[in-house]
Amino acid sequence: MSYFSDLGLAEPLIRALDTKGYSEPTPIQRQSIPALLEGRDLLGIAQTGTGKTAAFSLPSLHRLAANPKARSNASCRMLVLSPTRELAAQIAENMRGYAKYLNLSVQCVFGGIPVGKQARALVPGCDILVATPGRLLDLIDQRALTLRNVEIFVLDEADQMMDLGFIVPLKRIAALLPKERQSLFFSATMPKAIADLGKQFIHNPVRVEVTPQATTAERVEQYAIFLNQAEKQALLSISLKKGLASNEIDRALVFTRTKHGADRVVRHLNAAGVNSAAIHGNKSQAQRTAALLAFRKGSTPVLVATDIAARGIDVSGVSHVFNYELPNVPEQYVHRIGRTARAGADGVALSMVAPDEKAYLRDIERLTGVTLARAPLPDNFKEEAARLPAPARRTPAEMEQDARREERDARGLGGARGGPRGRTPRPNNNRSNGGQSRDGQSRDQYIRNERMADNRRATAPRGPQFDPLASEDREARAAAPAPRRDDRPARQGRPEQRGEFRRDRRDDRPRERSDRHERTERSERPVKVHRDAVRPVGTAPRGDKPQGSQHGGQQGGQQRRKPAGKKPNGTQRRWG
Numbered sequence: 001m002s003y004f005s006d007l008g009l010a011e012p013l014i015r016a017l018d019t020k021g022y023s024e025p026t027p028i029q030r031q032s033i034p035a036l037l038e039g040r041d042l043l044g045i046a047q048t049g050t051g052k053t054a055a056f057s058l059p060s061l062h063r064l065a066a067n068p069k070a071r072s073n074a075s076c077r078m079l080v081l082s083p084t085r086e087l088a089a090q091i092a093e094n095m096r097g098y099a100k101y102l103n104l105s106v107q108c109v110f111g112g113i114p115v116g117k118q119a120r121a122l123v124p125g126c127d128i129l130v131a132t133p134g135r136l137l138d139l140i141d142q143r144a145l146t147l148r149n150v151e152i153f154v155l156d157e158a159d160q161m162m163d164l165g166f167i168v169p170l171k172r173i174a175a176l177l178p179k180e181r182q183s184l185f186f187s188a189t190m191p192k193a194i195a196d197l198g199k200q201f202i203h204n205p206v207r208v209e210v211t212p213q214a215t216t217a218e219r220v221e222q223y224a225i226f227l228n229q230a231e232k233q234a235l236l237s238i239s240l241k242k243g244l245a246s247n248e249i250d251r252a253l254v255f256t257r258t259k260h261g262a263d264r265v266v267r268h269l270n271a272a273g274v275n276s277a278a279i280h281g282n283k284s285q286a287q288r289t290a291a292l293l294a295f296r297k298g299s300t301p302v303l304v305a306t307d308i309a310a311r312g313i314d315v316s317g318v319s320h321v322f323n324y325e326l327p328n329v330p331e332q333y334v335h336r337i338g339r340t341a342r343a344g345a346d347g348v349a350l351s352m353v354a355p356d357e358k359a360y361l362r363d364i365e366r367l368t369g370v371t372l373a374r375a376p377l378p379d380n381f382k383e384e385a386a387r388l389p390a391p392a393r394r395t396p397a398e399m400e401q402d403a404r405r406e407e408r409d410a411r412g413l414g415g416a417r418g419g420p421r422g423r424t425p426r427p428n429n430n431r432s433n434g435g436q437s438r439d440g441q442s443r444d445q446y447i448r449n450e451r452m453a454d455n456r457r458a459t460a461p462r463g464p465q466f467d468p469l470a471s472e473d474r475e476a477r478a479a480a481p482a483p484r485r486d487d488r489p490a491r492q493g494r495p496e497q498r499g500e501f502r503r504d505r506r507d508d509r510p511r512e513r514s515d516r517h518e519r520t521e522r523s524e525r526p527v528k529v530h531r532d533a534v535r536p537v538g539t540a541p542r543g544d545k546p547q548g549s550q551h552g553g554q555q556g557g558q559q560r561r562k563p564a565g566k567k568p569n570g571t572q573r574r575w576g
Contacts, residue, residue, distance in 0.1 A: 012102045
């Protein structure tokens with residue numbers, strides 16, 4: 001007898017768990033499942049990878065199976081909200097596995113896929129629906145879905161929902177849910193803003209907290225290397241190439257702040273013989289799914305990702321996490337390194353710290369209470385860097401495509417329908433830059449410089465003449481944040497009146513976000529509405545982004561703080 005069978009879970013669920021080899025619960029499962037079986041609301045504080053999906057899936061599936069009902073058209077009995085596509089797909093996949101021997105259907109809807117196709121799949125109704133907020137509201141607005149039959153509601157990764165600006169859509173969804181329901185609310189952290197949001201969904205909940213807030217994994221060795229921005233790519237290429245060749249590295253996640261930066265890193269890695277792929281908002285859903293699948297199978301051992309795109313990546317066997325650029329929000333560091341050291345394994349996290357990122361490192365060390373061990377550059381680093389080949393040149397078509405994307409960003413991404421709605425700006429308490437990037441460039445200037453850099457890269461000499469350490473200015477510009485959208489004048493009028501395309505959102509992010517994430521994923525581009533998406537007259541597409549954000553005024557993350565002054569948590573290791 002296992003713990004799950006002792007709880008009295010339905011036999012088909014026990015059988016599904018046995019096929020997966022699950023017998024012992026995680027802490028959050030042990031604390032949550034009994035209360036959820038009783039029908040209580042739950043407030044869970046736990047990070048990704050702690051077993052949350054099973055914690056809410058098993059008791060919910062048990063309750064649905066114990067009270068079978070005929071499916072109603074365009075409705076669901078259980079609704080799970082996720083902030084990103086990848087996390088939604090992962091939750092749906094896990095729930096299908098748990099419900100393998102039950103007569104319960106699971107559907108998953110998110111952006112990047114024709115909304116018409118998803119609407120048709122919901123016509124007969126389903127038992128469990130996993131969705132991103134924006135696409136959910138799209139389907140509701142098109143009368144392809146109703147929430148009146150929801151019995152169980154789950155809001156996962158609430159802190160990320162808030163950070164990504166989903167506050168307005170969440171409030172709207174809350175108003176559409178029936179009052180008589182069971183609600184589950186999960187978040188990695190629980191500041192006052194998140195707690196206030198939770199009050200709109202849960203009533204008299206059982207509180208379960210399995211990890212201290214904002215702590216890093218105990219089994220992750222954490223290192224920091226101080227170097228110039230221009231040296232980062234060479235160090236990354238050398239470290240990954242040697243680590244993969246020696247089998248010290250199994251799978252590695254590399255984090256960048258920007259999407260173009262992720263693509264640039266991949267070009268350099270592939271040129272150096274390191275098989276890698278990028279995942280970010282400019283990639284189609286098919287490309288993102290293929291990259292993640294290849295990474296999970298191990299055929300592509302290195303995945304380069306932005307923070308938002310990486311949300312929901314739960315792949316076992318990730319031995320190393322490389323912070324190519326430090327996050328400007330210290331909590332993101334916790335999420336990043338949490339991708340390794342899963343299932344009892346150990347992990348290594350290496351952060352590359354440029355001179356202008358030292359303040360970010362201090363914030364991280366203060367938040368986590370851990371002083372990262374300092375590691376030196378490898379021996380003969382400059383000699384090895386000089387032997388690295390130049391990255392492949394981009395084709396004229398690729399350069400033109402990037403130029404068009406940059407022009408669309410410059411015209412004002414997110415203001416295509418007359419500016420933000422429902423946004424409550426926060427005061428800008430620090431580092432307001434007046435519409436300029438960190439190095440003082442205006443957006444137009446930034447774009448011109450990037451194009452000039454592209455032209456230089458396209459005409460640069462190949463072979464022995466390539467110097468990977470000679471591009472510090474260009475790389476620093478590429479890593480610098482673009483100016484804030486809020487500093488551009490808002491355009492008035494409907495998009496049809498301005499002669500612009502009516503566009504569907506390409507990604508699962510809002511148009512208006514907090515500035516701390518705006519620099520990371522600022523150029524998530526919309527696409528034209530798919531011809532299958534039939535909408536009522538006067539209804540603008542919403543994709544997977546909310547109408548507005550509670551955040552929107554603060555630039556550059558949190559106030560700078562002095563480090564905690566703790567001792568290093570490990571011995572130094574030479575890389576390479």
